[in-house]
Amino acid sequence: MENYNLVIIGGGPAGLAAAISAYDKGEKNILILERENKLGGILNQCIHNGFGLHTFNEELTGPEYAYRFIEEVEKRHIKYMLNTTVINLSKDKEIRALSEDGLLIIKAKAIILACGCRERPRGGINIAGSRCAGIYSAGTAQKLVNIDGFMPGKEVVILGSGDIGLIMARRMVFEGAKVKAVVELLPYSSGLNRNIVQCLNDFNIPLLFSHTVVEIKGKDRVESVIIAEVDERLNPKMDTCEEIKCDTLLLSVGLLPENELARGADVNISRITRGAVVDDSLMTSIDGVFECGNVLHVHDLVDYVSEEAKEAGIKAYEYINSKAKKVYPKTEIETDSLVRYTVPELIINNEDYNPLTIKLRVSNVFKKVRLEVKADDEVIFSKARPVVAPGEMEKIDLKEDQVKKLRSSKHILVYLKKVE
């Protein structure tokens, strides 16, 4: 068995940023475990640009953005292992990982889970029809095109207007494919507005809101898909069915945090985010186990992943090096129905009054609202938002005096107030 102070599971943007910040705080005994053959995570296949506007004030490609962090990790000689898959995590922070060198058993003082997320598959949305070839999640197609250099198809329909779907629409067009339509179940896109403009509008790709794919046709390979309009309850209106000939269906129908390890260790998982329930130090229900990045909740921008991970690194450092581990009570943040979730979900009732950010996603598109926080009966934060959408993460930045109130209150409510 090997011992480390801090083990970070996942060498993508979250894991890298967490490692760097923990190191810079003073923690030198760090190990990053990465299952792929290089660091960088999913960014390696995101060769389009638009990353890093917030962090570096410039537009980088995914690999470029990752490289900035990899360089910093290398500079600090932070230890990492590639091609190493963690297969099990226990409550007492024992890790089992496999690589071609054998079974690795590691005991850690603190663990940061930074394993990212995965795509919801076809089965998850119950599309009927053939189970033939030619159906891919958008990210799989992205890997095939950008990493392996192969085309998954020539005539494409994309279901879901999540960012990867939008990016892949443009990518497939660049490679000579015809993208016949992007079909979105909801009346709005869950992707970034800039992606709709740059990836669809600029290429005259139709985006059909309130539509879905009800059937896939084709014996061995996709031959067509049947799409239909949906009603307010999102059920397809079968009299609006229309057939679109295509050989490929790409799915961009949601991302799910990959919390298998956390679940295995009985970490408390949120039913809404599917990430761990964390307090404002990003610690899960297991003492010394932290989460950050898309494994905690799916982010819209990688810049915010890095930001959150940096915080996790600092908190993990503090956890490892705090002498007396005093346990404080925690207050759960409640939300109204317009707010889907907040991260963190729990506020520690201690005396740390440093500024704090609460991240959240709303449940629908709302115009002219105020985003507010109530601590006990006092409104301690209020921000006007002309428009909020589920596709974009909202942030509440609380200053010291606000944090002070937050930490001492018994009831915390985060909500949207409609402004007339």
Next chain:
Amino acid sequence: MYDIIIIGAGIIGTSIARELSKYNAKILVLEKENDVSCGTTKANSGIVHAGYDAIPGSLKAKFNVEGALMYEELSKDLEFPYKKNGAFVLSFSEDGLSKLNDLLERGKKNGVKNLSIITGDEVRKIEPNVSSEVKYALYAKDSGIVSPYEMAIAMAENAYSNGVEFKFEEEVIDVKYFGDRFIVLSNFGTYYSKVVVNACGVYSDKINNFISNIKYKITPRKGEYMLLDKEFSYITHTTLFQLPSNMGKGVLVAPTTHNNILVGPTALDVLEKDDVDTTYDGLNKAWNSALLTIPKLPKGGIITQFSGLRAHLDTDDYVIGFSKDSKGLYNLIGIESPGLASSPAISKYAANEIKEYLNLEKKYNFISKRPKIKHVREMNDDELKEAIKENPLYGHIVCRCEVVSEAEIVESIRRFPGAKDLDGVKRRVRAGMGRCQMGFCTPKILEILSKELNISLDEVTKKGKGSELLVGRIKE
């Protein structure tokens, strides 16, 4: 010249091949698909029925009860997943009790042991998620579950080890009898044999009708299913049937041997024998029906859907035996539920009849056991260390959802009959069977298949010719 040609490599064809490989005979299996277990065998409920359902005196009753009892030993010899998990037949009304009693009586007549009637509360004590509407249930403690495709693969591998030949992608287009032998014409070649075994599932009428004047008609009856993530394995450990009522035949909610939850099947007669598309209505129907059993069934837990075809005969019983008018043609027609449960007994019976007919001698060196591919997910620490030391590829996890290593995938391709495509790998080692449904591992498995089969990436298929996954290189 073969002694025996078996047409069809589903659970019946492969089981008979294995049974017959106990004798000295030259045996060939012809299969139109590129792998074993590509038809009904790969898409059914995977239930080893206890045998209370079939009508006493029918072949279904006889073979079901006998077959179910053979599973324990067979699954040990051939190392395929099987578990005796018990089953409930649920009645949602008070008057269902008499029907349950009928089933109980029928079961007893068929020779089924360990049957009892219990109350709804007793059911919920064992399976707390079962609906409060359930009043009574028949409890069949000996009902089991099996992984049908893994069973057929095990049968085929073992038959091959015992000298049976297999030819894939050979569709039989005619069977003639000439002089003292059968002439079997495939799309690829001509083969001769003394006996032809017709184990063609939904196509078994076609093969029989090529040569016999006693005609049969199989109606393909579609059953649609949904599969839930392992996360929801707590929903039930017992197989849950519904008592057929005026609300329809009802669907089952059952665990699989790999801890997923299976919901289905529907029953709809279809025209085409290759129509295995799921339908919007069918899936909805199955789901809504299953909600009666488990009101809190989580729709978000579904990871995939599939459908399979039952080989239904109007007479509602199996046709098993030598054809009355075509000497040497051994028919297995209408093998539908409980066909899987019956298969070990059917194959034993059929092999015995064929052995008598051909006067075959017992082989002294029959290999009765087949070792499965070792799975990382089933190993303890010491076994993992040992396995990786022996073959480092055991340390390279390719499918993260089901924890499948490259070593397992490579072996699934190298064995005979081995995997030739993504679905073949999936059925053998479960890579891609998990919650991401091959999202992450598709590119990696493509690469391994391409390397192992020595074909280019864009020649790799999902399930045989025509289902290539890639259409060529990107622009240079």
